[in-house]
Amino acid sequence: xxxxxxxxxxxxxxxxxxxxxxxxxxxxxxxxxxxxxxxxxxxxxxxxxxxxxxxxxxxxxxxxxxxxxxxxxxxxxxxxxxxxxxxxxxxxxxxxxxxxxxxxxxxxxxxxxxxxxxxxxxxxxxxxxxxxxxxxxxxxxxxxxxxxxxxxxxxxxxxxxxxxxxxxxxxxxxxxxxxxxxxxxxxxxxxxxxxxxxxxxxxxxxxxxxxxxxxxxxxxxxxxxxxxxxxxxxxxxxxxxxxxxxxxxxxxxxxxxxxxxxxxxxxxxxxxxxxxxxxxxxxxxxxxxxxxxxxxxxxxxxxxxxxxxxxxxxxxxxxxxxxxxxxxxxxxxxxxxxxxxxxxxxxxxxxxxxxxxxxxxxxxxxxxxxxxxxxxxxxxxxxxxxxxxxxxxxxxxxxxxxxxxxxxxxxxxxxxxxxxxxxxxxxxxxxxxxxxxxxxxxxxxxxxxxxxxxxxxxxxxxxxxxxxxxxxxxxxxxxxxxxxxxxxxxxxxxxxxxxxxxxxxxxxxxxxxxxxxxxxxxxxxxxxxxxxxxxxxxxxxxxxxxxxxxxxxxxxxxxxxxxxxxxxxxxxxxxxxxxxxxxxxxxxxxxxxxxxxxxxxxxxxxxxxxxxxxxxxxxxxxxxxxxxxxxxxxxxxxxxxxxxxxxxxxxxxxxxxxxxxxxxxxxxxxxxxxxxxxxxxxxxxxxxxxxxxxxxxxxxxxxxxxxxxxxxxxxxxxxxxxxxxxxxxxxxxxxxxxxxxxxxxxxxxxxxxxxxxxxxxxxxxxxxxxxxxxxxxxxxxxxxxxxxxxxxxxxxxxxxxxxxx
Numbered sequence: 001x002x003x004x005x006x007x008x009x010x011x012x013x014x015x016x017x018x019x020x021x022x023x024x025x026x027x028x029x030x031x032x033x034x035x036x037x038x039x040x041x042x043x044x045x046x047x048x049x050x051x052x053x054x055x056x057x058x059x060x061x062x063x064x065x066x067x068x069x070x071x072x073x074x075x076x077x078x079x080x081x082x083x084x085x086x087x088x089x090x091x092x093x094x095x096x097x098x099x100x101x102x103x104x105x106x107x108x109x110x111x112x113x114x115x116x117x118x119x120x121x122x123x124x125x126x127x128x129x130x131x132x133x134x135x136x137x138x139x140x141x142x143x144x145x146x147x148x149x150x151x152x153x154x155x156x157x158x159x160x161x162x163x164x165x166x167x168x169x170x171x172x173x174x175x176x177x178x179x180x181x182x183x184x185x186x187x188x189x190x191x192x193x194x195x196x197x198x199x200x201x202x203x204x205x206x207x208x209x210x211x212x213x214x215x216x217x218x219x220x221x222x223x224x225x226x227x228x229x230x231x232x233x234x235x236x237x238x239x240x241x242x243x244x245x246x247x248x249x250x251x252x253x254x255x256x257x258x259x260x261x262x263x264x265x266x267x268x269x270x271x272x273x274x275x276x277x278x279x280x281x282x283x284x285x286x287x288x289x290x291x292x293x294x295x296x297x298x299x300x301x302x303x304x305x306x307x308x309x310x311x312x313x314x315x316x317x318x319x320x321x322x323x324x325x326x327x328x329x330x331x332x333x334x335x336x337x338x339x340x341x342x343x344x345x346x347x348x349x350x351x352x353x354x355x356x357x358x359x360x361x362x363x364x365x366x367x368x369x370x371x372x373x374x375x376x377x378x379x380x381x382x383x384x385x386x387x388x389x390x391x392x393x394x395x396x397x398x399x400x401x402x403x404x405x406x407x408x409x410x411x412x413x414x415x416x417x418x419x420x421x422x423x424x425x426x427x428x429x430x431x432x433x434x435x436x437x438x439x440x441x442x443x444x445x446x447x448x449x450x451x452x453x454x455x456x457x458x459x460x461x462x463x464x465x466x467x468x469x470x471x472x473x474x475x476x477x478x479x480x481x482x483x484x485x486x487x488x489x490x491x492x493x494x495x496x497x498x499x500x501x502x503x504x505x506x507x508x509x510x511x512x513x514x515x516x517x518x519x520x521x522x523x524x525x526x527x528x529x530x531x532x533x534x535x536x537x538x539x540x541x542x543x544x545x546x547x548x549x550x551x552x553x554x555x556x557x558x559x560x561x562x563x564x565x566x567x568x569x570x571x572x573x574x575x576x577x578x579x580x581x582x583x584x585x586x587x588x589x590x591x592x593x594x595x596x597x598x599x600x601x602x603x604x605x606x607x608x609x610x611x612x613x614x615x616x617x618x619x620x621x622x623x624x625x626x627x628x629x630x631x632x633x634x635x636x637x638x639x640x641x642x643x644x645x646x647x648x649x650x651x652x653x654x655x656x657x658x659x660x661x662x663x664x665x666x667x668x669x670x671x672x673x674x675x676x677x678x679x680x681x682x683x684x685x686x687x688x689x690x691x692x693x694x695x696x697x698x699x700x701x702x703x704x705x706x707x708x709x710x711x712x713x714x715x716x717x718x719x720x721x722x723x724x725x726x727x728x729x730x731x732x733x734x735x736x737x738x739x740x741x742x743x744x745x746x747x748x749x750x751x752x753x754x755x756x757x758x759x760x761x762x763x764x765x766x767x768x769x770x771x772x773x774x775x776x777x778x779x780x781x782x783x784x785x786x787x788x789x790x791x792x793x794x795x796x797x798x799x800x801x802x803x804x805x
Contacts, residue, residue: 005031010039018047026052034063042071054079058087066095074103085111094119098127110135114143122151130159138167146171154183162191170199178207186212194220202228211236215244223252234260243268251276255284263292271300279304283313291316295324303332311340319345327353335361344369348377356385367393376401384409388417396425404433412441420449428457436465444473452478460486468494476502481510489518500526509534517542521550529558537566545574553582561590569598577606585611593619601627610635614643622651630683633659642667650675658683662691670699678703686715697723706731710739722747726755737763742771750779758787766795774803 005028008016013036021044029052037060045068053076061084069092072080077100085108093116101109101124109132117140125148133141133156141164144152149172157180165188173196181204189212197220200208205228210218218241226249234257242265250273253261258281266274266289274297277285282305290313298321306329314337322345330353333341338361343351351374359382367375367390375398383406386394391414399407399422407430415438423446431454439462447470455478463486466474471494479487484507492515500523503511508531516539519527524547532540532555540563543551548571556579564587572595580603588611596619599607604627612620617640625648633641633656641664649672652660657680665673665688673696676684681704689712692700697720705728713736721744729752737745737760745768748756753776756764761784769777769792777799785793 003028003031005036006033008036010035014039014041016044018043021047022049024048024052026055029053030055030057032060034059037063038065040064040068042068045069045071046073046076048076050075050079054081056084058083061087062089062092064092066091069095070097070100072100074099077103077108078105080108082107082111085116086113088116090115090119093117094121094124096124098123101127101132102129104132106131106135112140114140118143118145120145120148122148125149126151126153128152128156130155132156133164134159134161136164138163141167142169142172144172146175149175150177150180152180154179158183158185158188160188162187165191166193166196168196170195174199174201174204176204176207178204181207182209184208189213189217192217197225198222200225205229205233209236210241211238213241215240218244219246219249221249223248226252226257227254229253229257229260231256231260234258234265235262236260237265239264239268245269245273247273247276250274251278253277253281255281258282259284259286261285261289263288265289266292266297267294269297271297275300275302275305277305279308283308283310285313287312287316291318291321293321295320298324299326301329303329306330307332307334307337309337309340311337314340315342317341317345322346322350325350331355333358338362338366343374344371346374348373351377352379352382354382356381359385359390360387362386362390362393364389364391364393367391367398368395369393370398372397372401378402378406380406380409383407384411386410386414388414391415392417392419394418394422396421398422399425399430400427402430404429408433408435408438410438412437416441416443416446418446420445424449424451424454426450426454428454431457432459434462436461439463440465440467440470442470442473444470447473448475450475450478455483456480458483464488466491471495471499474499476500476507477504479507481506484510485512485515487515489514492518492523493520495520495523495526497522497525500524500531501528502526503531505530505534511535511539513539513542516540517544519543519547521547524548525550525552527551527555529554531555532558532563533560535563537562541566541568541571543571545570549574549576549579551579553578557582557584557587559587561586564590565592565595567595569594572596573598573600573603575603577603580606581608583608583611588612588616591616597621599624604628605632607632609640610637612640614639617643618645618648620648622647625651625656626653628652628656628659630655630657630659633657633664634661635659636664638663638667644668644672646672646675649673650677652676652680654680654683657681658685660684660688662687664688665691665696666693668696670695674699674701674704676704678707682707682709682712684712686711690715690717690720692716692720694720694723698725700724700728702727702731706733708736710735713739714741716744718743718747724752726752730755730757732756732760732763734760734763736760738765742768746771746773746776748776750775753779754781754784756784758783761787762789762792764792766791769795769799770802772799774800 003025029048045064050073053072093112109128117136125144130153133152141160146169165184189209194217197217200222202224205225210229210233234253242261250269258277274293279302290309306325322342327349330350333355335357338358343366367386375394380403383402391410407426412435423442431450439458452475455475460482463479463483466488468490471491476495476499484503500519503526508527516535524543540559564583572591585608588608593615596612596616599621601623604624609628609632633652641660649668654677657676665684673692678701689708705724718741721740729748737756745764777796780796788796
């Protein structure tokens with residue numbers, strides 16, 4: 001039966017159901033035109049009987065749309081012939097599903113052309129098995145789209161023949177993944193040509209086992225690939241492979257990679273290759289690798305490379321390597337590198353070439369290791385760059401090699417760290433070259449190490465720069481008079497007694513007014529009598545009061561009259577008793593009234609008051625007078641006591657008053673006597689009381705009279721008693737009345753008898769009443785009579801009886 005298929009339009013074909021298509025016979029399928037086949041969809045294509053697919057012509061196969069071709073089932077694919085496969089367009093080939101590719105037989109895979117393979121997508125490529133890939137010709141291998149290459153399975157890559165590997169394009173090689181590169185066998189790696197190796201990128205580096213490469217292949221590796229190598233990969237290189245690296249490749253090594261280079265690798269590098277290593281990369285070389293550098297290689301290092309070396313790398317430099325360094329390279333060394341380099345291997349020229357930055361990083365042990373020749377080679381700039389830590393390593397023999405300019409260039413805070421032995425090694429010229437700032441920075445130990453000759457070299461400006469913290473370290477006795485005069489007042493102020501004691505008479509004489517004024521209480525204790533004698537009166541007047549009190553008694557005794565006269569009132573007021581006691585008559589005589597007036601009670605007992613003039617006596621303060629002892633008062637001359645004012649007399653203590661003699665009291669005016677304290681009046685001797693003049697008796701206050709002792713009352717003569725008025729008699733006690741003789745009582749006037757207090761009346765003896773006149777008896781008051789004892793009353797009655805009344 002003839003097929004009806006040819007009569008169907010393309011529109012009708014599009015609408016045919018899958019069931020209708022399944023019903024097609026081989027004749028129907030064969031009758032399909034290319035236009036009809038071209039409108040079939042994937043579901044319709046999948047409905048064609050598998051056996052009928054095999055009868056399709058190549059023209060019909062080519063007419064199937066790329067999308068519809070995806071409908072071919074595994075069963076249908078099995079009927080496709082090699083001719084069918086070869087007839088597929090590149091679009092059809094590129095549209096096949098991975099499941100379809102996987103279903104194809106080896107002969108079918110082998111039927112694909114290079115163009116069709118080139119159209120394969122990454123998904124299709126991934127579907128190819130190792131066996132499938134094995135069927136590809138070298139051209140077909142080369143035809144695989146580079147974008148699809150990374151989709152090859154590692155098994156497929158591993159199955160590539162060496163010819164296939166060699167056929168890979170540079171574009172394909174450049175996209176191989178780590179895993180694919182890692183799957184390559186030694187034979188496959190060996191098959192890689194220079195162009196392919198040159199196409200490898202940095203990201204692929206970790207995937208390739210470069211130990212399998214020949215030296216020629218190593219040399220062909222791209223610099224980008226080299227830049228991606230890891231430490232362990234570089235470490236895996238043989239010496240021959242390392243030697244094969246070009247300058248460009250070596251320059252491309254990363255900091256990570258270069259750490260893998262071993263000593264034997266470095267030894268294979270030319271000087272140019274060494275010089276090509278990047279600065280930041282060079283710093284990652286192992287110490288073994290650095291130690292393997294030849295002298296020639298070291299000599300060709302760039303200044304940047306030298307500057308990048310780590311202390312640990314520099315530390316492994318051999319003397320030969322150090323010797324190979326030129327002055328330009330050495331000048332590139334920095335402070336951070338200083339601790340790593342063995343300076344003892346340096347020549348003097350190399351030492352002089354070191355940068356100041358490098359010098360600044362040296363430690364004391366490194367400086368200590370320098371020879372005298374090396375330290376002598378140091379420039380002024382280098383010496384000035386030495387740190388406080390480093391300078392401590394300088395020995396005496398090193399210092400001796402320095403010029404005065406180099407010494408002067410050392411920073412003050414650095415100079416302070418020199419050892420005492422090093423400072424002691426300074427020449428006088430070096431000492432003279434020190435700046436005032438340097439001198440001010442010297443430690444006490446350093447100053448103490450200076451010899452007399454060195455100290456003598458110091459200028460007045462240098463001496464004037466010495467600070468208070470340095471005072472304990474300076475040998476004072478070594479100073480000249482000019483140097484002594486140049487010492488700052490602050491420095492003088494902290495000197496101790498033993499240091500001041502070390503001053504010679506000439507040095508003491510050289511001290512200025514300000515310096516003398518600055519002497520502390522500790523320092524002034526060191527002044528000797530001979531020192532004091534050299535001071536001008538103005539200088540003595542400038543001694544601080546807090547310090548003057550510590551002046552020795554011998555020193556005080558050495559003061560001239562002019563110096564004593566120059567003392568301020570404040571100074572006089574602080575003199576200690578021992579100091580006052582050391583003053584002789586001439587010194588005391590030199591005191592002015594103002595100075596004498598400044599003396600206080602604390603000082604009174606120590607002063608030889610007998611040396612005071614009457615003018616000076618009158619100038620004494622009442623506080624001083626109050627401090628006088630009885631012995632001092634007793635030693636006063638009549639002229640001196642006569643010079644005392646009423647206020648001074650009033651200030652005399654009870655103890656002092658006891659020292660007054662009859663001739664002293666006679667010099668007192670009535671007013672002065674009246675000013676003797678009532679508590680003190682009782683200390684006057686009976687002889688003094690007896691010596692009181694009439695006006696003095698009359699001037700006695702009732703308080704003074706009441707304070708008189710019975711013995712003093714008894715010492716008064718009847719004529720003195722007669723001078724007492726009723727107010728004075730009114731304060732007498734019974735004991736005082738009892739001390740009076742009858743002739744004393746008989747001097748009492750009637751108002752005076754009446755003035756005797758009721759308590760005192762009891763002091764009259766019975767016999768006293770018998771001696772009273774009638775007028776006196778009549779003046780006895782009722783109150784007095786009531787206070788009398790029975791015996792006294794009887795005595796009064798008896799007295800009246802004797803008068804016949």
